[in-house]
Amino acid sequence: MRIDHAASPPxxxxxxxxxxxxRVVVALHxxxxxxxxxxxxxxxxxxxxxxxxxxTDRLTMITPFVPETAGVHSRQWTSEVQQMLRRVxxxxxxxxxALAAPVSLHSSVxxxxxxxxxxxxxxxxxxxxxxxxxxxxxxxxxxxxALGMDLLLVPRSTTALMRPTDISRARWERDAMRAxxxxxxxxxxxxxxxxxxxxxxxxxxxxxxxxxxxxLVKDEMARSASVLPLPFxxxxxxxxxxxxAVPTKGFEDLLEALRILKERRFDxxxxxxxxxxxxxxxxxxxxxxxxxARIRAHSLDATLITRFTPAIxxxxxxxxxxxxxxxxxxxxxxxxPLEAFAAGAGPVVxxxxxxxxxxxxEGTTGFSAAPGDARSLASALHRALTMQPRERERxxxxxxxLVRSRxxxxxxxxxxxxxxxxxxxxxxxxAEGRAR
Numbered sequence: 001m002r003i004d005h006a007a008s009p010p011x012x013x014x015x016x017x018x019x020x021x022x023r024v025v026v027a028l029h030x031x032x033x034x035x036x037x038x039x040x041x042x043x044x045x046x047x048x049x050x051x052x053x054x055x056t057d058r059l060t061m062i063t064p065f066v067p068e069t070a071g072v073h074s075r076q077w078t079s080e081v082q083q084m085l086r087r088v089x090x091x092x093x094x095x096x097x098a099l100a101a102p103v104s105l106h107s108s109v110x111x112x113x114x115x116x117x118x119x120x121x122x123x124x125x126x127x128x129x130x131x132x133x134x135x136x137x138x139x140x141x142x143x144x145x146a147l148g149m150d151l152l153l154v155p156r157s158t159t160a161l162m163r164p165t166d167i168s169r170a171r172w173e174r175d176a177m178r179a180x181x182x183x184x185x186x187x188x189x190x191x192x193x194x195x196x197x198x199x200x201x202x203x204x205x206x207x208x209x210x211x212x213x214x215x216l217v218k219d220e221m222a223r224s225a226s227v228l229p230l231p232f233x234x235x236x237x238x239x240x241x242x243x244x245a246v247p248t249k250g251f252e253d254l255l256e257a258l259r260i261l262k263e264r265r266f267d268x269x270x271x272x273x274x275x276x277x278x279x280x281x282x283x284x285x286x287x288x289x290x291x292x293a294r295i296r297a298h299s300l301d302a303t304l305i306t307r308f309t310p311a312i313x314x315x316x317x318x319x320x321x322x323x324x325x326x327x328x329x330x331x332x333x334x335x336x337p338l339e340a341f342a343a344g345a346g347p348v349v350x351x352x353x354x355x356x357x358x359x360x361x362e363g364t365t366g367f368s369a370a371p372g373d374a375r376s377l378a379s380a381l382h383r384a385l386t387m388q389p390r391e392r393e394r395x396x397x398x399x400x401x402l403v404r405s406r407x408x409x410x411x412x413x414x415x416x417x418x419x420x421x422x423x424x425x426x427x428x429x430x431a432e433g434r435a436r
Contacts, residue, residue, distance in 0.1 A: 023126040024050060024424050025060040027115040027141065028134040032081055032092075033066040034074035036277070036308055037244050038335045039156045041220075042190075043134045044081060046154070048217045049413040051088045055427045059090040060122050062115045074310065076226070093118045105169050108137040112176075116144030123149050130421045139173050142180030150421045151185030153177065154212060155194070157332045160201045161354070162248055174202045181208040186420050188212040191333045191355035212416040214333045214355075215407030221342040228311040230318060231303050234270045239381075240315055240345075241325045242274035242336065245288050245306065250327035250351065251275050252294060256374035257327070257381055259298045266382060269322045270301050272315065276308035316343035323384045326350035326360070329371045334359065337366065338407050341399030347384045347392060348399065351377065359407075365399045 030036065031043030050059055066073050085092060095114050115138060123129035123145075130150040133141040139153050155177075159170040177187055181204060189195035189209050198204040230238070243249040251273060261268050275291055284292065284306045295302045305312070315321060316339060324340040326348065333355035337348045341359075348366035350356045351373075360366040369380040387395075417424055 021126060022058065022128040022130075022423055023060055023122050024054055024058055024130045024132065024421075025062060025119045025122050026050065026132045026134065027062040027119065027138050029064060029111060029137045030072065030135070032061065032063040033070075033078045034072040035077070035310065036072040038333075039135050040072070041335060042156060042214055044077075045215070045217045045220060045409050046132075046134060046413060047081070048084060048219060049410040050417075051084050051090065052217075052410055053414050053417065053425060054088065055425075057089040058424070059085070059088055060093065060119075061085065061090060062093045062095065062118050064095045064111065072308075077310065091122075093122075105172055108172075109140060111137055112140035113144055116141050119145055119149070128421075128423055130417075130424050136173060139176040139180070142183055142185050143176060147183055151180055151183070152188055152210070152416075152420060153180055153185065154188035154190065155198070156190060156214075158197065158202065161197065161330050161332060162246075177202055177204050181205055186210045188416065190214040192358060193354040194332050197332070197354075210416050210420055211412075213407060213412050214335060214338075215409035215412055216335075216338055216342055216403060217409050220339065221403070223314075223317050223343075226311045227314045227317075228309065230315065230320065231270075231272065233301070233303060234272050235320055237269040237320050237322050238315075238318075239269050239271045239323050239325055240274075240321060241271065241327065242276070242312055243326075243328070245275040245277050245285055245291075247287065248328060248330045249275070250329045250353075250372065251291055253329070253372060253374045253377055254325055254327040255291065255294045255298070255300060255302070257378040258300050258302070260375060260378040261381060262298070262300065266385075268301065268381070268385070270303065271325075272303050272305065274305040274308070274312050276306060276312075313339060316340055316345040321345050323381065324348045325377075325381070326356060327369075327377055328353045328356060330354055331356050337399070338403050341365070341396070341403045344396055344400065346396045346399060347387065348395075349377070349380045349384045359402065365395060365402055 026047060028043045030040040035041050119131050131145055133153045136155045142151055159166050159173055187198060187204050187209050189211050195209055199206055241254055258268055275288060277285060288306050292304050324345055326334060326336050328351055331354040337350055337359045340346055340348050348360050350360035351369050351371040353371040360368055362368040367380040367384045369376040
């Protein structure tokens, strides 16, 4: 375990008071050194919101070590996060490399044990401590931490939603959240859909759920500084679909929808399909190979991108973008529509799966299709690609307004912390004394 301080150590005269200050400890598994999924982007946004909300020198972050050779590692990303944490004099605790990818239940349990051990050491030198576990690999924190600590767990998805046949992991998640709420902990709901799901499928008491609607922070609403060149075929106009290369993202439904439109002789722009993995792999996965085979079999005008880079999101700002497509079969929230709205991209075409139904509203902020229904998706794409420019601008304006009014992540995180641990936001007496 390695502890780094993003600021110079306090003067000796301050040591006793520093030790008694309250702390907010955030444990995450993805988002410090890079991201291979929407969870990594959301975790970084959560961390950014806290850095803006908390008094200086109150934040501690616990993260697994991610080597630079890992596919999810980004030097630029890491540098930006470190600079942000340095600005607020945050403490960073790095766990062993072996815990960097908690894909198995065993590794998730180990990650929780080591993160909890580190958090207890922080709490021992603080007057009060709020421990926040971001995403499902850290749901087990409530089993290993001291009862005196305040606790907030924020699952961004669940096994019951994404891999319902994995009974053992779903049971672990249920038991972990039950243990957390039994000791007075809170479970954060990232969308109304997730709130209902956690209450009904995992029996999380409604009284223990706190609403933290996912969203964007100010930095994410700005134009990306790193612009990825468009493939030549897309420069005359393109559709964009992006997400993890897993069946729940519904990319085969999108390709089937394009086949249907081609059969109807409807002229569809080139598709840039970023169905990506978070790991550095020499060969495409079986799912990616299946997508490539479908593109070849139907002679679709599409480019399949299998390696992830955050710069892909710079295409949301391209004037050649004709529509953003989110064909998910299941989606706890869905960040991509918000990113599109903030970038002024659109229209957005999405299924009504899970949280997408609350952001992509037919005829208001975008066009909606039934999950897993290629014909419904083809019809939605047709509506999007034949709309008038005035209607396109109306949808873009409504989408931008939705982000500002309901998905300002800093405001949403602040409201949740104010409800469950208002002391965390209050300035310390030491800080007040220095200010005077």
